[in-house]
Amino acid sequence: MRIPCPYCGERDLSEFVCRGEVATRPDPTTLSAGLDALYLRDNPAGPTREHWYHAQGCRLWLVVERDTRTHAVTGARPAAEAGS
Amino acid sequence: MRYSIFSLAANALSGHRRWTPAWRDAAPQADYDVIIVGGGGHGLATAHYLAKTYGVRRVAVLEKSWIGGGNAGRNTTIIRSNYGLQGNIPFYEQSMKLWEGLEQDLNYNAMVSQRGVLNLAHSDSQRDAYARRGNAMRLNGVDAELLDAAGVRAMAPFLNFDDARFPIIGGLLQKRGGTARHDAVVWGFARAADRRGVDIVQNCEVTGFIRQGGRIVGVETTRGAIRAGKVGLAVAGASSRVAALAGLRLPIESHVLQAFVSEAIKPLIPGVITFGAGHFYISQSDKGGLVFGGDIDGYQSYAQRGNLPTVEDVCEGGMALMPMIGRIRLLRSWGGIMDMTQDGSPIIDASPIDGLYLNAGWCYGGFKATPASGLAFAHLLATGEPHPTAAAYRLDRFATGHLIDEKGQGAQPNLH
Numbered sequence: 001m002r003i004p005c006p007y008c009g010e011r012d013l014s015e016f017v018c019r020g021e022v023a024t025r026p027d028p029t030t031l032s033a034g035l036d037a038l039y040l041r042d043n044p045a046g047p048t049r050e051h052w053y054h055a056q057g058c059r060l061w062l063v064v065e066r067d068t069r070t071h072a073v074t075g076a077r078p079a080a081e082a083g084s
Numbered sequence: 085m086r087y088s089i090f091s092l093a094a095n096a097l098s099g100h101r102r103w104t105p106a107w108r109d110a111a112p113q114a115d116y117d118v119i120i121v122g123g124g125g126h127g128l129a130t131a132h133y134l135a136k137t138y139g140v141r142r143v144a145v146l147e148k149s150w151i152g153g154g155n156a157g158r159n160t161t162i163i164r165s166n167y168g169l170q171g172n173i174p175f176y177e178q179s180m181k182l183w184e185g186l187e188q189d190l191n192y193n194a195m196v197s198q199r200g201v202l203n204l205a206h207s208d209s210q211r212d213a214y215a216r217r218g219n220a221m222r223l224n225g226v227d228a229e230l231l232d233a234a235g236v237r238a239m240a241p242f243l244n245f246d247d248a249r250f251p252i253i254g255g256l257l258q259k260r261g262g263t264a265r266h267d268a269v270v271w272g273f274a275r276a277a278d279r280r281g282v283d284i285v286q287n288c289e290v291t292g293f294i295r296q297g298g299r300i301v302g303v304e305t306t307r308g309a310i311r312a313g314k315v316g317l318a319v320a321g322a323s324s325r326v327a328a329l330a331g332l333r334l335p336i337e338s339h340v341l342q343a344f345v346s347e348a349i350k351p352l353i354p355g356v357i358t359f360g361a362g363h364f365y366i367s368q369s370d371k372g373g374l375v376f377g378g379d380i381d382g383y384q385s386y387a388q389r390g391n392l393p394t395v396e397d398v399c400e401g402g403m404a405l406m407p408m409i410g411r412i413r414l415l416r417s418w419g420g421i422m423d424m425t426q427d428g429s430p431i432i433d434a435s436p437i438d439g440l441y442l443n444a445g446w447c448y449g450g451f452k453a454t455p456a457s458g459l460a461f462a463h464l465l466a467t468g469e470p471h472p473t474a475a476a477y478r479l480d481r482f483a484t485g486h487l488i489d490e491k492g493q494g495a496q497p498n499l500h
Contacts, residue, residue: 036333
């Protein structure tokens with residue numbers, strides 16, 4: 001699997017750390033929303049959006065679009081620009 | 085037909101032409117008392133104990149392809165009960181005791197081989213942790229032996245004892261641990277369940293659930309609708325996908341775990357050996373292949389295959405531990421999809437929806453748990469109460485704070 005870093009170009013998987021599914025920040029005043037955000041996952045079989053960190057490269061946090069059935073990576077943007 | 089030396093001799097004399105299929109390839113009936121979704125080891129074990137121990141006979145196991153074609157055929161076949169937390173030890177020891185009597189119970193050779201499981205220690209703190217774990221095991225009646233370096237050397241003289249960074253200073257040995265033949269476990273449970281009237285329905289994928297007044301009363305499948313008093317999911321690897329059909333979100337991420345087997349060589353590895361400084365575990369199959377594995381790849385996947393950085397990482401672990409395997413050629417590698425829960429421990433519990441029960445979240449450790457998981461899930465399905473050995477494996481433990489953090493890691497935070 002190779003990830004097209006918008007800053008460094010297409011780079012090998014071993015340079016990145018995966019944090020997991022992109023989720024919206026939970027409502028801080030509701031306990032159950034916080035618990036859901038901490039522990040529950042959509043865990044889809046198919047296209048998904050994830051946070052990846054380019055630890056051995058530019059150290060940008062990215063939002064990567066990827067298919068969990070095939071590992072095909074269809075896009076990567078800086079998380080700051082993706083707004084999540 | 086009951087298998088014995090006499091049945092073998094009789095069939096040998098008749099040229100092995102009279103063996104009959106070990107189980108029926110059943111067609112689904114219109115309704116059952118209990119439907120188990122998933123024809124892997126856990127699902128078939130559940131059906132066996134439901135029929136045998138709890139007297140529930142109208143049971144079907146629905147499998148989307150062929151039985152044992154998922155993670156039951158993709159593991160590294162290790163059995164052990166060397167756990168350290170009270171929520172886990174009685175459960176895994178129950179499993180070990182069932183392994184010890186499994187072949188007689190099933191009348192099937194599962195090739196259970198108690199050749200020992202040795203966890204190596206490379207630092208004083210790690211030895212202290214193993215001493216604590218060994219003591220917890222012995223307090224629960226589980227066998228455990230703390231070895232010093234000389235003790236390890238007597239068992240496995242080929243290890244890299246004097247490595248500058250990770251010297252081997254001892255280990256924790258469970259002699260009753262070992263390996264079993266993964267396919268035979270599936271086939272043995274299938275045959276035993278079938279003999280008690282359980283329908284094993286293959287090529288039957290669950291595509292939805294039938295609800296009546298908020299309760300689940302059956303499943304929609306590729307072979308038609310089937311009604312049931314209770315539905316149990318035993319589909320680890322795909323638990324999130326199947327639970328999503330019922331509108332549930334689970335505390336689970338699906339990750340790919342790779343495993344490897346080398347070409348066959350003469351006997352080399354006595355039992356199962358695990359590297360304590362990295363993540364690498366190895367045993368030798370009866371055919372002679374070295375069977376080994378390491379970490380999950382670290383990203384969500386349903387692809388049943390992994391990537392090369394993890395292959396490199398696993399092989400580096402092996403080379404650090406036993407450099408002489410460097411010239412052995414790799415025969416095959418494959419990936420299985422793990423239900424990774426957020427605390428690394430499984431779930432055997434009723435779901436929030438009436439009539440639907442979960443057996444999920446087995447992380448790396450599903451194979452060794454197969455018999456106890458089946459027994460505990462059968463108990464839950466038959467009585468509505470958790471089995472005493474599995475009472476901690478609740479779905480709501482993440483909300484109540486009763487996590488079972490045996491290793492302090494689940495799918496995250498990348499500490500594998």
